[in-house]
Amino acid sequence: MVRRRVPPVTLALIAIGLVAGGLWWWAVLRLLLVPGEAGPVEGAVAAGGWGLSLLPVHVAASSRRPGASARSVTKASRRRRWGAGSAPS
Incomplete structure (x- = not known):
């Protein structure tokens, strides 16, 4: 191992x-049990x-492809993987 x-x-x-997290639960339980x-x-x-x-719900990235409906200003390049060959042009 x-x-x-x-x-x-x-x-x-x-x-x-x-x-x-413990402080949050303490506060919530205190509000519920002894308001x-x-x-x-x-x-x-x-x-x-x-x-x-x-x-996280409101800050989540869009699932749409970049450039599908609106053009993005910059594009991130994909990293090459060793042994994967060349990327299509």
Whole structure:
């Protein structure tokens, strides 16, 4: 079995994500279970996390081919794969 080292930056990002997710769940559960004692901080954390969850839906790339209906200003070139031969011109 091969053991691979995980970079410290990746571990830190995972830890930050878990802490942020835990804080969001804490705020949501506090708002649901004891709404009279929950303050504006819990509301802001819950609303902010909910808003961030919608972000990938609105920022997702279009599935249309570039240039199908509107011409793009720049085109990305494809990387050549070794042994794949030449690309069609």
